[in-house]
Amino acid sequence: MFIPNDVKTILSTLNNNGYQSYVVGGCVRDFKIGISLPKDYDITTNALPDEIIKLFDKTLPTGIQQGTITVMINEVGYEVTTYRIDGEYLDNRRPDCVTFVSSLKEDLARRDFTINALAFNETDGLVDYFGGVKDLENKTIRAVGEPNKRFKEDALRMLRAIRFASRLNFNIEEKTLKAIKENHKLILNVSYERIRDELCKMLVSNNTTKALKLLEDTKLLMLVLPEIQASVGFNQKNPYHDKDIFEHTLAVVENCPPKINIRVAALLHDIAKPECFTIDEKGIGHFYGHDKKGVILSEKILRRFKFDNKSINDIEILVKEHMNVLIKPTDVTVKRLINRVGVDLVFDLFTLQIADALGSRFHEIRIGQINRVKEKTIAIIESKVPLSIKQLQVDGKELIKQFDIKPGKEIGDMLKFLLNKVLENPNFNTKEKLLAIIYDKYIK
Structure with missing residues (x-):
């Protein structure tokens, strides 16, 4: 060695x-x-x-x-x-x-x-x-000694067994697996931070599907992620989906690169579907608003597991925007998408959207649409046109000084208005033109 x-x-x-x-x-x-x-x-x-x-x-x-x-x-x-x-x-x-x-x-x-x-x-x-x-030769995860004793000593070991099984693509030995099932409720004695660390390692492992299915099989999933458990076996009754919500979610996670925030977003992107499910008069299932409801549920879950604030913000953006595939992208609509998502995160969004499409039926058309938006996004970023309030040639202090306005919400509204104008026409992004726009809209 x-x-x-x-x-x-x-x-x-x-x-x-x-x-x-x-x-x-x-x-x-x-x-x-x-x-x-x-x-x-x-x-x-x-x-x-x-x-x-x-x-x-x-x-x-x-x-x-x-x-x-x-x-x-x-x-x-x-x-x-x-x-x-x-x-x-x-x-x-x-x-x-x-x-x-x-x-x-x-x-x-x-x-x-x-x-x-x-x-x-x-x-x-x-x-x-x-x-x-x-x-190791037999690709087996086996507890040392009596498995029930090992898991009662430290219940996190149940998650570790599943994590090693997924990372190494090993099988959990029969008595060890039986002991996990018998002792699964002990996981409630483990802190969410320790559980989070194991789940994150599973999510970036070589075989996340195996990990999540083992979590479900051992009844650990219903205790650590009951919101995901609700998706197991949930028939979407939709012609665009050939999998239940859980199986679709597994496919999306696996289709994403092993970057933790993208994979967490993939795990949570359809988290609200069971709550938003409706059936129309033709018997077709719909999930209207599941992206927006998903943001609320995702924040609840991420804060429960004590993710850091930046990760929470980024994951929420990905969940919120995952359905927002622009069918006929224009420069303005793509600029607004970049502004909402952020230059640093927008390509992660495309990655998630493509993974989502690959986990569904008839994915070729949707992937083509995503790639067109991606190409236009690259061109816009390379052109270095302004895409955010920070890139405007005036700021809040300048507006307060020029027009004797008190600091407050109105300043933010003015800056958003100016940004929309600049997104439509980058030539407006000069100090003189921006001040004139504000004068005409708010002061005159």
Whole structure:
């Protein structure tokens, strides 16, 4: 196994001072499945935290109560953790205490899955007490020891099992999967932030469809995303759709690149369809206003999971505009679209719209329409015509100064009016012409 020089330095320092030490967990797993340069290297040792601190010049006590010290080598931090066993898990999230031990096997026995309970050093080679290598070969996610115990210790492990299954395209072993189903309600004891992080990793995995179907099969979906659960099996009764809402959503997510905000928007783009469903006199289903209602539901969900404000804003824009495919795009209508969505986000919108079309029937016509808008958008942006209030040759301060107007909503309305005029005719974007427009419209 390839080990970076900085990690070798940590291992050799521990070994030369009479301690055992191994790289452990995900880095060993990833190397065994062919990822030659894993992202993170975690180290486990029988040295106690205080002893680790004494051996290295620069350390951070990032998790000293749990036995974890971050050792800084060349400005990069590496987590070094003392062998330990966990106490009682009273809240299905964290142990009430940890006990340091001298046995590597005891330490590995507390880990979640066999494929993560692997250790390696250059002296002993690969250490595999629980059949992790065989499970890697068989593409199997299996809990270490008794799966019910593992999930009752930390309920987030149920989501981790599904995340690894989707990322690696593995299957969850029968007893492990059964235990997830039996313990699914324990996920309610886990914070939304921790759940969010796992869901986001699933959404950018190699097989998001597998992840979301496993969430639904194990009844976790109804607890963490009940709004999505409502779409499962929902017949759209519409000639443009050959899938139920859930299956359509899965297709749209998979058709998007693995960028988290686009994929979250894809997951939520039809979130309001069940609430907006109507059937006309011909028996055809419609979802009028589901894009606008979807924005309201999306914000509720995103704030529940404590997404940052910029992500919430961007995702809401994508959900709101996903149906807005311009059939006959003109320069003015495309400029207004760019203004509403933003130059930085408008191409993500086109990506989502194309993914949405690909997940539906008769997608060729719609994709052609989207591509025409996209081409016109590129031309408009490259022409460097003004597209936002910030690009106007006057601002609110100038209007207040020139016309002795008090600051307030009226200033914003004036600037929006000017922008519409400039979107229609970029030649209006001079200070003199803009002030004249305001004078004629509001002052005279």
